[in-house]
Amino acid sequence: MSDSRVDTIARLAQWKIDNFGPCSYKKSDPFKVGIWNWYLSIERNRYLYIHLFPEPCRVSKENPPVAKFILRVSNASSSRKFSVSPVQEKVLRTxxxxxxxxxxTFVGRIIIDVEFLDLKMSPLNGGEASSVWPCDGKLQSIAEQSTLGCLSRMLDEAIHADLTIIxxxxxxxAHKAILSANSPVFHSMCHHDPDEKESSTIHIKDMSPESCMALLSYLYGTIKLEGFWKHRLALLGAANKYDIGSLKDACEESLIEDLNSGNVLERLNEAWLYQLQKLKKACFTFLFEFGKIxxxxxxxxxxFQHADRELMLEIFQEVLTIWKPI
Incomplete structure (x- = not known):
């Protein structure tokens, strides 16, 4: 492993330095988070100084980042001691x-973590900085917005609705055609199940009205980011149950996006339950390769008291694979 390489996952960057002496200076290779390439450097001069800065280039000059982040430095010994910075929020140019x-007094093999809580672009001509990460912006064309407006009215006002969801x-x-076009399971329920076809009724009693409305909003193309994030675990369950592949993928990507120490075990369990391979791999990487275990x-x-036995075996195998003797 290169002594200057920085690994990244989600919004976390980690620099593992194999040997840092009492009078040393090191600079990392560039690593990308958001739209910028970044560097870390470390030097010892009475104190241990850690610098974080963007790569000097046109992007960082014209749109300097406003970074909100936390730094943590630790040794790699069995005692695993940590020093954690306060939350920082700064315009970083140089x-x-x-x-x-x-x-x-850390020497030898040390690990530096940078967790970016937010990254915003700071316009040169002033104005409010805007986040580079997903926000509830409208990216659709005028025609798409018009169509989505019609679908929203159909759902909200039940215009020609021909289906009742309990x-x-x-x-x-809701509308049979919309649900059937999005899900083969809904298509079968609406058109082949005798009881539900006759009554024009389907039962989704494992969802609250709010979560079910979020599901319908997704199927009608009108869901808002806030609603998606609020109900995404319920949406993940529904996507799995009703075979809505695009929604399942969106939920998986979202659950990886804000992976952290407070939710990684819950996310690992969800990954196992719904067979989300990318999320499971991200959880293992976060826990073991990045040392967040x-x-x-x-x-x-x-x-472990509640985890599936096969999941526990897979965790053990992952530990054996990653934690090889150095």
Missing amino acids: YDDFAWAVDT TADGNLR YDVRDDMNSF
């Missing part, structure tokens, strides 16, 4: 814009 002075705590009205060790007992 090497001198940010330096974290750490009062530590949820856990209320009923919703130390952050969740207090939660592991509870997790």
